[in-house]
Amino acid sequence: MRTQRKLSRLDRVFARLDREPERPADIDVPRMSRHRVVLFSATLAFYTAIVWAVVVSSWLVRLDWQVMFFRPYQQWPQIHAFLDYYVVLGQRGPTAVMVASWLGWRSWRQHTLRPLLSLGAALLLLNITVGAAKYGMGRLGPHYATVIGSNEMWRGGDIFPSGHTANAVVTWGILAYLASTPRARRWLSALSAVTSLGVGLTTVYLGTHWLSDVLLGWAAGLLILLALPWFEPLIARTETAILDLRDRRRVGRALPAPVPAPVVASPRASTPRKAPVAGEASAREPVPATRAARPPVYLAPGPHTTRGERTPVTPAGSRRPPQPERVPRGTAPARPLAGG
Helix, strand or coil: CCCCCCCCHHHHHHHHHCCCCCCCCCCCCCCCCHHHHHHHHHHHHHHHHHHHHHHCCCHHHHHHHHHHHHCHHHHCHHHHHHHHHHHHHHCHHHHHHHHHHHHHHHHHHHCCCHHHHHHHHHHHHHHHHHHHHHHHHCCCCHHHCCCCCCCCCCCCCCCCCCHHHHHHHHHHHHHHHCCCCHHHHHHHHHHHHHHHHHHHHHHHHHCCCCHHHHHHHHHHHHHHHHHHHHHHHHHHHHHHHHHHHHHHHHHHHHCCCCCCCCCCCCCCCCCCCCCCCCCCCCCCCCCCCCCCCCCCCCCCCCCCCCHHHCCCCCCCCCCCCCCCCCCCCCCCCCCCCCCC
């Protein structure tokens, strides 16, 4: 009995790299369910509460100053070098390139632009909302604080909310949002939560953000992920428009050269001629509407046939030209008569 060979891990990897023959029909698109609406509302309320607590200089601002005076980077200097590299996981450029590479491969494999378009929509929302909040509230960071105990609001800063934290939540959370199975979505959600939590606490350790900046950054990133299902119809229409434009360009390049239209005779040529009447001596023949094409000047008049259609003709007689002075063979030349 012949048994089937067990696939190795490398074989499974190469099988996974094979492209789907067509777009899968069971792509799970998240919907704006009631549970998601409740989470969005709760996160929005948390966002508003953090902003209000900082504006009124509540206990949260006092906690910010206590953490700043604690100076974590001086308490644990041995992890400073590692966290300098770890915080890169929250920077916009490197993380966007890494995640876009993975989602680009998924788009190519599944014949769909939805992963890349979802990432683009999330980053666009992130730039608009977080950027507007940063420059609108203008809070200064711990290294640039001027008055002890102050909330440092509206002084030309741009650190509230934390951009590193919000970017980490959105960039790594989009992988969980686009996961194809519930199990993968759970694992990726936990991984993105831990990564964004570590990035936010790293900025507090390095002294570049207040603790309240990090809390507001988590809320800002989570709001974008929870609101993405509202933009799914727009993403679908954009994908359809891009694919239609691509198909029209392909069809335009594959069209053959246009064939010239046939020449249509004028209606006068198809009009029947009148029979000549007896007794009209000077009746002229009607001139046809289209004249016959004249032969080229270098051809003799008359019908011409191709060389293959001509009948071979054998010439009669000798082909040599006549020579009157030549004496034919077998006859002696006439001798002159001698006199005498």
